[in-house]
Amino acid sequence: xxxxLYTAYTGMVNSQHRLDVVSNNLANATTTGFKKEGCTTQSFxxxxxxKVKDLTVGHLNQNIGTLSLGAKIGETYRNWDQGSFITxxxxxxxxxxxxxFFNISFTNKAGxxxxxYTRDGAFQMNSEGYLVTKDGDYVLGQNGPIQLPTNIDELxxxxxxxxxxxxxYIDTFQLTDFEDYNYLxxxxxxxxxxxxxxxxxxxxxxxxxQGYKEASNINVVSEMVExxxxxxxxxxxxxVINAIDEMLGKTVTISEL
Numbered sequence: 001x002x003x004x005l006y007t008a009y010t011g012m013v014n015s016q017h018r019l020d021v022v023s024n025n026l027a028n029a030t031t032t033g034f035k036k037e038g039c040t041t042q043s044f045x046x047x048x049x050x051k052v053k054d055l056t057v058g059h060l061n062q063n064i065g066t067l068s069l070g071a072k073i074g075e076t077y078r079n080w081d082q083g084s085f086i087t088x089x090x091x092x093x094x095x096x097x098x099x100x101f102f103n104i105s106f107t108n109k110a111g112x113x114x115x116x117y118t119r120d121g122a123f124q125m126n127s128e129g130y131l132v133t134k135d136g137d138y139v140l141g142q143n144g145p146i147q148l149p150t151n152i153d154e155l156x157x158x159x160x161x162x163x164x165x166x167x168x169y170i171d172t173f174q175l176t177d178f179e180d181y182n183y184l185x186x187x188x189x190x191x192x193x194x195x196x197x198x199x200x201x202x203x204x205x206x207x208x209x210q211g212y213k214e215a216s217n218i219n220v221v222s223e224m225v226e227x228x229x230x231x232x233x234x235x236x237x238x239x240v241i242n243a244i245d246e247m248l249g250k251t252v253t254i255s256e257l
């Protein structure tokens with residue numbers, strides 16, 4: 001009976017974690033370039049239930065089958081499918097079609113600078129002419145941070161990433177792709193960072209589309225349905241705990257008579 005309480009509890013903890021992931025997806029449904037997260041559920045390793053001090057089998061302890069110890073949180077994974085394009089006609093909005101990431105020179109609060117990666121191409125030009133993210137971090141080209149003339153009339157970007165200001169070549173977007181996205185982790189601010197073991201590919205197939213933004217790849221309806229399903233599973237765990245609690249209460253009452 002106590003094992004039943006524990007099993008129900010592990011199921012509820014797992015449901016809570018899944019609900020957190022779904023809630024985060026819904027909160028970022030309108031975030032440019034956001035990629036959906038999901039999580040898996042695993043079971044604890046089963047153990048053998050054993051009869052002890054059973055006089056019918058002599059001095060041997062006899063196996064009576066396996067016992068499940070409930071569920072545990074498995075891996076969290078990310079869906080890297082491309083989101084749909086939103087037309088903005090904004091000169092500094094860019095969307096990548098295909099596999100690849102923009103390179104961002106990111107500076108943290110400690111003043112440390114490193115290269116981060118993003119699918120969010122909603123950029124802008126600062127007062128010095130540098131192309132930056134909405135948080136002010138520099139967008140990298142093949143020659144370093146991309147700097148544009150501050151008095152340009154027309155900015156044109158080819159699908160291959162070449163940038164032209166009033167017909168004059170400026171730089172080319174530095175795009176990067178990886179062989180295995182499992183070596184990318186979410187840093188925050190819609191940025192990813194490569195962890196130890198990440199390997200860059202020799203070529204990048206992504207094409208740059210000016211005047212567009214890539215929407216998140218989240219289906220709001222599916223996420224809402226998943227949230228309802230998780231809530232019902234959580235309620236089932238509560239009912240199991242309540243039922244066992246009532247049984248234990250009756251057992252204690254009877255034993256006191």
